[in-house]
Amino acid sequence: MNLIILTDEDRVSPDRYELQDERFRHICSVLSVQVGDHLKVGVLNGPVGRAEVVELTDSKVTLLCEELAESPQDPLIVDLVCAVPRPKTLRKVYGVAAAMGVRNIHLVRANRTDKSYLESPLLKSDGFLPHLIEGLAQAKRTRLPVVAVHSLFRPFVEDELPEITSGGNEITLKLLADSESSSRLQDVYAKPVGRIVLVVGPEGGWVPFESGLFIKQGFRPYSMGPWTLRVETAITAGLAQIEQVRAMLDG
Amino acid sequence: MNLIILTDEDRVSPDRYELQDERFRHICSVLSVQVGDHLKVGVLNGPVGRAEVVELTDSKVTLLCEELAESPQDPLIVDLVCAVPRPKTLRKVYGVAAAMGVRNIHLVRANRTDKSYLESPLLKSDGFLPHLIEGLAQAKRTRLPVVAVHSLFRPFVEDELPEITSGGNEITLKLLADSESSSRLQDVYAKPVGRIVLVVGPEGGWVPFESGLFIKQGFRPYSMGPWTLRVETAITAGLAQIEQVRAMLDG
Numbered sequence: 001m002n003l004i005i006l007t008d009e010d011r012v013s014p015d016r017y018e019l020q021d022e023r024f025r026h027i028c029s030v031l032s033v034q035v036g037d038h039l040k041v042g043v044l045n046g047p048v049g050r051a052e053v054v055e056l057t058d059s060k061v062t063l064l065c066e067e068l069a070e071s072p073q074d075p076l077i078v079d080l081v082c083a084v085p086r087p088k089t090l091r092k093v094y095g096v097a098a099a100m101g102v103r104n105i106h107l108v109r110a111n112r113t114d115k116s117y118l119e120s121p122l123l124k125s126d127g128f129l130p131h132l133i134e135g136l137a138q139a140k141r142t143r144l145p146v147v148a149v150h151s152l153f154r155p156f157v158e159d160e161l162p163e164i165t166s167g168g169n170e171i172t173l174k175l176l177a178d179s180e181s182s183s184r185l186q187d188v189y190a191k192p193v194g195r196i197v198l199v200v201g202p203e204g205g206w207v208p209f210e211s212g213l214f215i216k217q218g219f220r221p222y223s224m225g226p227w228t229l230r231v232e233t234a235i236t237a238g239l240a241q242i243e244q245v246r247a248m249l250d251g
Numbered sequence: 252m253n254l255i256i257l258t259d260e261d262r263v264s265p266d267r268y269e270l271q272d273e274r275f276r277h278i279c280s281v282l283s284v285q286v287g288d289h290l291k292v293g294v295l296n297g298p299v300g301r302a303e304v305v306e307l308t309d310s311k312v313t314l315l316c317e318e319l320a321e322s323p324q325d326p327l328i329v330d331l332v333c334a335v336p337r338p339k340t341l342r343k344v345y346g347v348a349a350a351m352g353v354r355n356i357h358l359v360r361a362n363r364t365d366k367s368y369l370e371s372p373l374l375k376s377d378g379f380l381p382h383l384i385e386g387l388a389q390a391k392r393t394r395l396p397v398v399a400v401h402s403l404f405r406p407f408v409e410d411e412l413p414e415i416t417s418g419g420n421e422i423t424l425k426l427l428a429d430s431e432s433s434s435r436l437q438d439v440y441a442k443p444v445g446r447i448v449l450v451v452g453p454e455g456g457w458v459p460f461e462s463g464l465f466i467k468q469g470f471r472p473y474s475m476g477p478w479t480l481r482v483e484t485a486i487t488a489g490l491a492q493i494e495q496v497r498a499m500l501d502g
Contacts, residue, residue, distance in 0.1 A: 002479055074477045096484060099478065099479075099480060099481070099484065100478060100480075100484075101477070101478075138479065138480075138481060139478060139479045139480070140479050184495075184498045184499075185495060185498075186495075186498065186499050224491060224494070224495075225491065225494035225495075225498070226325045226352070226494075227350065227351060227352070227390060228253055228350075228389065228390045228391050229350060229351075229389075229390070230350070230389060233347060233350065233351075233487050236484050236487040236488055236491070237487055237488070237490075237491035238491075239488075240475060240476065240487070240488035240489075240491040240492050240495075241491050241492060241494075241495040243475070243476035243477075243492075244435075244436060244437075244475075244476075244491075244492040244495045244496065245495065245499075247435045247436075247437065247476070248435075248437050248496075248499065
């Protein structure tokens with residue numbers, strides 16, 4: 001926890017926040033703070049700065065925010081589309097996506113999505129919020145990714161995705177991770193890019209009908225390298241390579 | 252498990268292997284094979300190919316290898332140096348490093364390495380082998396990374412690392428991941444590269460003495476992007492970006 005993330009629910013007055021959960025335990029046992037100490041804090045979807053520990057009891061800590069300012073964070077331009085994975089994987093997907101600055105996470109039911117995965121409480125906000133916030137806290141970010149679950153594949157790809165990818169005057173780069181492709185990211189990259197939508201398949205990949213539908217919508221298959229990666233690892237690798245190519249080609 | 256990895260210990264005759272552990276359970280319950288079916292197999296540090304299920308009991312499966320051939324795997328050129336992390340992280344480091352084709356994993360005791368981490372059974376081969384093999388099985392690789400543990404930081408960096416990084420006539424690229432650096436990978440990349448040594452710090456980073464010692468040995472600090480990443484995520488991102496830059500610059 002490199003940043004203590006504060007939410008509206010923690011707020012007891014305009015600049016005071018009371019914490020009683022994991023964050024309280026982290027502040028006590030890992031950071032070992034005392035009254036009068038200062039902590040790095042960030043308001044969810046808001047500014048970052050410092051807070052003073054003004055009260056500390058056996059069950060809660062009270063923080064007084066001071067010097068909060070908009071953080072100079074890079075604009076979030078990547079949306080992620082992936083198949084609803086098993087819950088164990090989904091937790092990791094949330095953590096990595098939040099930490100690496102994904103703006104929207106679209107989870108779609110794929111042919112290889114086990115029906116039981118759709119019942120996971122992780123698909124509801126009470127389920128995903130803690131994992132997203134943990135990712136933000138690790139990465140010192142405050143902008144919460146927006147999670148959307150799509151239980152019908154074809155209407156999502158044919159009807160909703162075109163709206164998601166229409167960026168007005170900006171170029172939207174539509175990327176389909178595909179370990180079998182002979183193209184690499186630099187081959188399908190078009191600059192200047194306003195937005196990027198990255199599609200990462202499930203374990204075992206999309207079935208041909210699914211990848212075909214993405215390609216029909218203008219998504220360009222490319223390989224990240226000579227690897228067969230787990231979903232969460234592929235997402236990390238994909239986001240890392242996008243950042244690398246942007247740094248090299250967009251300067 | 253995308254590839255069943257076979258080891259010498261499983262071998263009961265030149266081309267027969269008996270499995271009784273996780274792999275046996277995976278073959279029965281996930282792959283649901285029957286006698287006569289074929290599986291993708293790979294011999295640890297050896298060829299890959301197919302094997303026929305010739306016997307299946309309640310407690311073991313017997314595989315008969317056929318058509319094994321050297322796999323056309325990319326040469327492994329990246330060595331990883333990182334601080335001994337907490338066991339939970341170390342398991343993930345092993346999995347990712349094996350899956351992404353790291354050749355040597357050097358674990359060094361850093362200032363921020365908790366003393367207790369050095370007692371972990373994961374630092375002994377019985378401890379790390381299963382995690383490395385799981386990473387290989389996921390990635391369909393057979394080349395096992397070599398793990399070395401270095402309990403003295405300074406002698407490792409000053410005496411052993413120069414030997415590790417001396418590549419004869421080849422250029423060895425010495426990379427020090429550093430989120431504070433204003434350089435990016437393309438700025439410190441020198442081609443053609445024969446070998447790469449990637450240094451990734453512990454949670455909280457190297458202390459200045461440590462990073463200074465790496466720099467004195469010719470390691471070049473660079474940032475992967477606007478991120479504060481967990482160790483295993485930083486390793487994934489670092490390896491993904493190295494692959495990306497190689498594809499673009501060595502093409």
